[in-house]
Amino acid sequence: MFYLIENNIDLEDLDKELLNHKLIGVDTEFRRKSKEDIKLALIQINNGDEIFLIDCIAIGQYQGNCMFLKDSSVCKIFHSFREDIEAIFSWTNQELKNTFDTQLANAFLGGSFSISYQNLVEKMLDVKIDKFETRSNWVRRPLRDAQLLYAASDVEFLLDLHQKQLQELEQLGRFSWLQEELSYSKYKLECEENRKSIKSTHKLTKEQEKRFLTDFNLLVQSLSESFKINKTLVFSKKSQKELLKLILIEGTESALCNLTLWRKELLLEKLLDLIKKYNLNF
DSSP, X not given: OOEEEOSHHHHHHHHHHHTTOSXXXXXXXXXXXXXXOEEEEEEEEXXXXXXXXXXXHXXXXXXXXXXXXXXXXXXXXXXXOHHHHHHHHHHHOOOOOSEEEHHHHHHHTTSOSSOOHHHHHHHHHOOOOOOTTTTOOSSSSSOOHHHHHHHHHHHHTHHHHHHHHHHHHHHHTOHHHHHHHHHHHHHHHHHHHHHTTOOOSSOOOHHHHHHHHHHHHHHHHHHHHHHTOOHHHXXXXXXXXXXXXXXXXXXXXXXXXXXOHHHHHHHHHHHHXXXXXXXXXX
């Protein structure tokens, strides 16, 4: 069961109602042709009692009736939130506050870093979800009943996933790690853009780089196994290469300042030993 929101009057009423909730599940459907060309079609909301489908195409130009998205008292629960946030921004031109990502939480609990929503629901809740409308044209109107039902199912279990994951994260003392990582994702993207044109001031031979990265990867693998955290989340191979490049550009101290606190807690001591081994203390 769901309610379709197709005009600003109903959206304004929904916005006021959602501002009274501490937790809501959120998903989006959109069309993306390029990094910059993105069109938001639907925002799906589960407030714990009911599911709402906000038809952004029918509503048209955004008129400020989704204040719940940037209200820090309302926790927005997503699965794999990066593109959803970009899609929402393309319509509202506002950044979200207070988010939770069930895909990222799964990685902090030792699971896959890229698990799908459908597979996570089946894994944690033993429920199978229909996948047939995944590649639908969400911009074309009218939407078919099958599309609407599929869209509603994408938020149906987010609150249940959040409840189970939050309990496990708090038991392991990792909820603050997740919060830090959610904030760090945006900061990291900004830093990557700023450094694209910067060249290294120090050099290693290709063989030295290869040996350093091999040892770095073994260190990450060992720590991920010890703490039961997904290896890619701890430090992907791409991120390992980026950190080495950053050390060569800015020096060790500056490069390591950019690490999240939870990563420092896990690997800083051993990483410093590795850096010393390869004389990278610039």
